[in-house]
Amino acid sequence: MISELKLQNFRNYSQKKFTFNHKATLILGPNAVGKTNILEAAYLLATGKSFRAEKEIEAIKEGETVGRVVGTTVGDELEVDFDARLRFSKTYKVNGVGKRQADFVGNLFAVLFSPLDLEIIVNGPAVRRRYLDSVLSQVHKDYRIASQVYEKALRQRNRLLYQIRELGIWNQESRKRLEYWNELLITNGKIIHERRKEYLEFLNNLPTRILPISLKYDHSIISSERLEKYAREELAAAATLVGPHRDDFTIGDRGRNQESRELKSFGSRGEQRLAVFAIKLGELEYVREATGQNPVLFLDDIFSELDHTNRHHILEVIPKQQTIMTTTDLHLVEKEYVKHVELIELQ
Secondary structure, X not given: OEEXXXXXXXXXXXXXXXXXXXXXXXXXXXXXXXXXXHHHHHHHHHHOOOOOOOOHHHHEOOOOXXXXXXXXXXXXXEEEEEEOOOOOEEEEEEOOEEEOHHHHOOOOOEEEEOHHHHHHHHOOHHHHHHHHHHHHHHXXXXXXXXXXXXXXXXXXXXXHHHHHHHHOOOOHHHHHHHHHHHHHHHHHHHHHHHHHHHHHHHHHOOOOOOXXXXXXXXXXXXXXXXXXXXXXXXXXXXXXXXXHHHOEEEEEEEOOOOXXXXXXXXXXXXXXXXXXXXXXXXXXXXXXHHHOOOOEEEEEOXXXXXXXXXXXXXXXXXXXXXXXXXXXXXXXXXXXXXXXXXXXXXX
């Protein structure tokens, strides 16, 4: 649970403090007033990353070189500092003590549902891999560490492949250097694969009234044998061609005959939205079960995306955990429910 959020030079805020109800808070205001910026900052405290910025230097207020996000949770003060004075850097603190990102993440658990989540279905594999990373890095420290080691090893291995190709040196020494990076990729790739497989199976087995979904994991196996098999192609491409960085999963609905229809190609826009809604409800359950804690639920202007029936489903979910949501139109939230929500109105 997050009770207070302080922003300094973050997006459009120079200095601002927000307090949140332990049950539900509704942030109301017109477009471009900074509602999503508040959720971005709070979600940053859970994941250590922005869910919006391609380059996180963008999160610093225009014209400034440093920024800060501080959040008060049950028993802890979480802080992320941005500094663009020399080279952009980001530092993490828990109760004033500096932490590695791997140790900072996991002090606050959160699930975000926004219109941008439709990209999970309609965009390419990289978006779906980032989604898996955002969920699993929060709740599993072994996944966080494995992902960081894997990414660094992948960059080094690709650089080495490039050097070997350009210099035309394929000998015992270069093979031995590759073997070192191979082992790191294989060891950490297996951890990534197992956690991804576990999560997708959890979603597949979770009953939902919204839209029964079927997720198929397209796993790019990494092993010594496969790396050897593709060695010639990898040298030509100067890139690692197998491993979790090539993973994907497809999203379908379970029809009457349990035959899955891929929603990216054959689903309507409405069905795609419902599938994302179902995935997010499953994510809530997964985080709750994996951590033993209720995650904070962030809803970013999703009421306008859903019809009356599914807005009602959302309202049923909200009381189960602390919820912070945004909207441009108070009329989209049922009148009876508004009485039980703390309102923050932005002009």
